[in-house]
Every structure is written in C-alpha cells, then in structure tokens.
Amino acid sequence: MKVLIPSALRSYTEQGKVSASGATLGAVLVDLDRLYPGIRFRMIDEQEQIRRHIRCFVNGVQVRDLAQPLAASDELVIVQALSGG
Amino acid sequence: MAVKKPKAASRKAPAAARANPSRKSALLVATRKGAWVYHGDAARRSWQPDGPHFLGHVISHLVLDPRDGRTLLAAAKTGHLGPTVFRSTDRGRNWKEAARPPAFAKAPEGEKGRAVDHTFWLTPGHRDEQGVWYAGTSPQGLFRSGDGGVTWEPFSPINDDSEYRKWMGTVQDGTPDGPKLHSVIVDPRDPAHLYFAMSGGGVHESVDCGRSFKPILQGLEVFEGMDSADPSFHDPHCVRLCPSNPDRLYQQNHCGIYRLDAPTRVWVRIGKSMPKRVGDIGFPLVVHPRDDNTAWVFPMDGTAVWPRTSPEGKPAVYATRNGGKTWQRLDAGLPEKQAWWTVKRQAMTADTRDPVGLYFGTTSGELWMSRDEGRRWNCLARHFPEIYAVETAEFE
Numbered sequence: 001m002k003v004l005i006p007s008a009l010r011s012y013t014e015q016g017k018v019s020a021s022g023a024t025l026g027a028v029l030v031d032l033d034r035l036y037p038g039i040r041f042r043m044i045d046e047q048e049q050i051r052r053h054i055r056c057f058v059n060g061v062q063v064r065d066l067a068q069p070l071a072a073s074d075e076l077v078i079v080q081a082l083s084g085g
Numbered sequence: 086m087a088v089k090k091p092k093a094a095s096r097k098a099p100a101a102a103r104a105n106p107s108r109k110s111a112l113l114v115a116t117r118k119g120a121w122v123y124h125g126d127a128a129r130r131s132w133q134p135d136g137p138h139f140l141g142h143v144i145s146h147l148v149l150d151p152r153d154g155r156t157l158l159a160a161a162k163t164g165h166l167g168p169t170v171f172r173s174t175d176r177g178r179n180w181k182e183a184a185r186p187p188a189f190a191k192a193p194e195g196e197k198g199r200a201v202d203h204t205f206w207l208t209p210g211h212r213d214e215q216g217v218w219y220a221g222t223s224p225q226g227l228f229r230s231g232d233g234g235v236t237w238e239p240f241s242p243i244n245d246d247s248e249y250r251k252w253m254g255t256v257q258d259g260t261p262d263g264p265k266l267h268s269v270i271v272d273p274r275d276p277a278h279l280y281f282a283m284s285g286g287g288v289h290e291s292v293d294c295g296r297s298f299k300p301i302l303q304g305l306e307v308f309e310g311m312d313s314a315d316p317s318f319h320d321p322h323c324v325r326l327c328p329s330n331p332d333r334l335y336q337q338n339h340c341g342i343y344r345l346d347a348p349t350r351v352w353v354r355i356g357k358s359m360p361k362r363v364g365d366i367g368f369p370l371v372v373h374p375r376d377d378n379t380a381w382v383f384p385m386d387g388t389a390v391w392p393r394t395s396p397e398g399k400p401a402v403y404a405t406r407n408g409g410k411t412w413q414r415l416d417a418g419l420p421e422k423q424a425w426w427t428v429k430r431q432a433m434t435a436d437t438r439d440p441v442g443l444y445f446g447t448t449s450g451e452l453w454m455s456r457d458e459g460r461r462w463n464c465l466a467r468h469f470p471e472i473y474a475v476e477t478a479e480f481e
Binding site: 008009037038041042043044045046047048049051053054080081082 | 163164165166167169182183184186188189190191192197198199200201
C-alpha cells in the first residue's frame with residue numbers, strides 16, 4: 001500500500017511516498033522497518049505503543065490500534081504532531 | 086543482561102591523566118537543537134566550529150571514545166520521534182544510527198512497561214573493555230553496549246527490580262523533563278566496579294559488574310522532614326570520580342556539595358565551607374585530572390523558589406584546592422552583574438592539559454572557557470540553542 005512519510009522520518013526513506021505491505025497497521029510498520037531500518041522505533045515504543053506525537057491515518061481516518069486490519073488498496077498517512085518550539 | 090565478569094584487575098592507581106600531544110583538542114557541545122564540535126588549536130586560543138550536526142534534534146550528550154580517539158556517540162531524540170543513539174567512527178564526518186538503541190524489556194502481557202523517553206548520559210567503558218559503553222536514560226534505566234554503541238541491552242537487574250523501581254519514582258518525582266539516571270562511572274582500576282546516580286533516587290555502587298547495586302547515602306542530607314535512609318528522597322545532580330585517586334568521589338547534590346573517600350561509604354558535606362550568600366546548590370561538578378584535592382563547581386541560587394540561576398546575577402565558578410576545606414571565587418572575565426545563568430549538570434568540564442582548561446555552556450547558549458584553571462574566563466561562542474552538555478575530546 002501507499003504510505004506517506006512525514007518530513008521528520010524522510011532521513012530514513014529519502015522520499016515522501018513509499019510502498020509497504022501488511023495485513024494490519026502493525027504489520028505495515030514492521031515492513032517499513034524492514035525496508036528502512038530504525039524507522040519503526042522512532043514511531044512505536046518498546047511496549048508496542050504508538051509514540052505520543054505520532055498519528056496514523058488510514059484513508060483519512062485516524063487509527064490508534066496496531067491490530068487494525070488494512071487492505072492493499074488503503075492509503076496510510078503518518079503524521080508527526082508538532083508541538084512546542 | 087548476563088555479563089561476563091571481567092578478569093580481576095589490579096587495584097593499582099592509574100597513570101595520571103595527561104593530554105596526548107599527538108591528539109587534537111576539541112569541544113563537544115550538545116544542545117536542545119543539535120550538536121557542534123569545536124576544534125581547537127594547540128594553544129586552545131583559536132576554535133573552529135563544525136556543525137550543526139542533527140539540527141533540530143535534542144542532543145542530551147555527545148561523547149568521544151577515549152580508547153580510539155575517533156568514535157563519537159550522540160544521545161538524540163526529537164520532540165516528535167522516539168529516542169536513538171547516533172554513532173560516528175570518523176570524528177563526526179559521517180553518522181549512523183544504532184541498530185538497537187536503549188529500550189526497556191517488553192512488559193509481560195497485562196503489565197504496564199516502561200519506554201525510554203531519551204538517553205541522557207553516555208559513558209565509555211573501561212580501557213580494557215574495547216567497545217563497551219554504558220547509557221543512562223529517562224525514565225531511569227541503565228543500558229550497556231558491547232559493540233561500540235551499535236546495539237544496546239538493559240544492563241543489570243535494577244531496571245526491573247521492584248525496590249529500585251520504587252526508588253526511581255514516577256515522572257512526577259524527577260526533573261522537569263523526566264527523572265534521569267546519570268553519572269555512570271567506571272573505576273579505572275576495575276571494570277567490575279561501577280557507580281551511577283539517579284535524579285531522584287540516590288547514588289549506587291556495584292562491585293560485581295552490575296549484577297547488584299547498593300545505595301551509598303550515608304552523610305547525604307535531604308529536605309527537612311524526609312527520611313534520609315530512603316533513596317527516593319535523594320537527588321544527586323552530578324557525581325565525579327577523581328582520575329588520580331579513584332577512591333575519592335565528589336558530588337553536587339540538590340542538597341549541597343559532598344566528598345566521599347573510600348573505603349568509607351560516608352559523604353561529607355564540603356559545601357558548608359562555601360560563602361553563605363552563595364550557598365552550595367548547583368548542577369555540575371568538575372574534578373582535576375591529576376589533583377584529587379581540586380574540584381570546581383558552578384553555584385546557583387537555591388533560595389525561596391529555587392531559581393537555579395547565578396546568585397545575585399553574578400556568575401562565578403568556585404574552586405577548592407584542598408578537598409573542600411576552603412573555596413575560592415573565580416569570576417575574572419565573567420559578567421559582573423545581570424547575568425542570570427544556569428549551567429546544567431553535563432555542561433561543565435575540564436581537559437587534561439597543564440594548566441587545565443575549564444569549559445562550561447549556559448542554558449542561554451553561551452560557551453565559556455578558561456585556559457588557566459579558572460583564573461581568567463573568555464567567551465568562546467554565543468547564540469547557541471540551550472546547551473545541555475559540554476565535553477572535551479582529544480581526537481587521534
């Protein structure tokens with residue numbers, strides 16, 4: 001599926017749009033890490049929680065559960081919630 | 086993590102720390118918005134900035150591996166991404182991210198586990214243990230790398246020990262951006278002899294390569310009404326071991342300045358001999374590389390609401406030359422008034438030259454140095470982001 005990468009994570013992907021596969025949100029992020037090592041830990045902590053400033057949208061709807069099923073035709077947008085200065 | 090106990094090392098005092106003339110001096114400046122390397126000339130008069138590295142990243146600590154003179158580790162995160170460690174093996178020209186940054190063990194199903202918010206402190210291992218590094222994190226955790234910082238594992242049982250977890254408290258019990266494990270110290274005579282400190286949570290020692298730790302609290306004061314036997318109430322800000330006498334430790338604590346001389350395990354409050362109007366509150370403490378009677382502190386205001394700025398807006402370093410019996414004010418060259426500086430615990434350091442060079446960075450982004458052990462100060466650079474840490478380096 002198509003995955004849109006926020007600017008803060010493009011040091012891993014070197015592009016804003018990439019492709020990854022998986023049957024769930026968690027599986028897609030694991031696949032992203034296979035393709036771009038290190039990227040997952042910047043978004044998901046060691047307790048398998050989405051980090052505080054990371055948001056994931058599937059087809060425009062926010063998804064908070066890594067077990068959320070996804071289809072190959074879905075579009076995943078990863079957003080960094082900016083705060084502070 | 087199971088760690089093989091190193092061979093028994095001799096307790097012989099190490100050679101006094103001296104600068105290697107074939108190595109080039111540098112300063113490693115870590116800030117809230119990136120890192121800089123300042124390369125100095127032989128006289129330490131001319132400094133060339135290299136940076137920013139990791140612009141926009143919070144860099145809590147940038148440290149050179151003194152065993153090879155070229156490997157740098159940087160503890161990094163951004164406000165919006167998880168923490169990591171970057172590694173360079175060519176003095177900062179190229180960087181690569183750790184394959185497995187410090188992270189707590191996954192909690193069993195149904196239990197709430199901890200997640201590293203940021204790596205706060207980096208310490209190279211013993212000179213005989215190439216590739217070994219230690220890291221302290223927020224929330225408090227102790228981690229070890231055996232491969233030069235590429236992969237990290239939780240180290241020693243303290244991260245998950247129920248008693249230590251109680252002493253660590255919660256995010257509400259520590260410093261404003263999270264409680265920290267810091268001042269990880271390796272005895273230069275014995276790689277199995279370790280110390281660390283926690284804000285809050287006290288000072289702790291291991292003599293078995295981290296298999297177990299015990300608090301060292303005797304003599305330390307706590308806020309009135311608190312139980313000084315409970316490590317939870319202790320807030321060491323910075324602990325340093327004297328390279329010329331590893332039996333001597335100095336400590337800047339939330340409640341004063343202390344010295345400990347092994348084999349006793351009793352801290353003596355040497356800050357009581359500081360001038361009363363200045364007090365003995367602060368964050369950093371620096372020891373002399375060759376003289377265990379000499380140490381420097383940067384006092385800050387610990388009265389009323391604890392502004393932790395230079396008392397009366399008149400910054401000064403204070404030095405003791407006799408193990409804390411007396412202190413001397415060193416402010417020549419520093420602003421005479423209206424300078425409300427804060428210097429964080431990792432933001433003051435010394436080199437190993439003779440005379441010793443001293444360096445500190447302020448939260449207002451100024452970098453200052455003295456080439457003569459604090460007698461005269463010069464501003465080396467201004468306009469940095471908030472400075473978190475300053476370390477010296479001697480590049481191969």
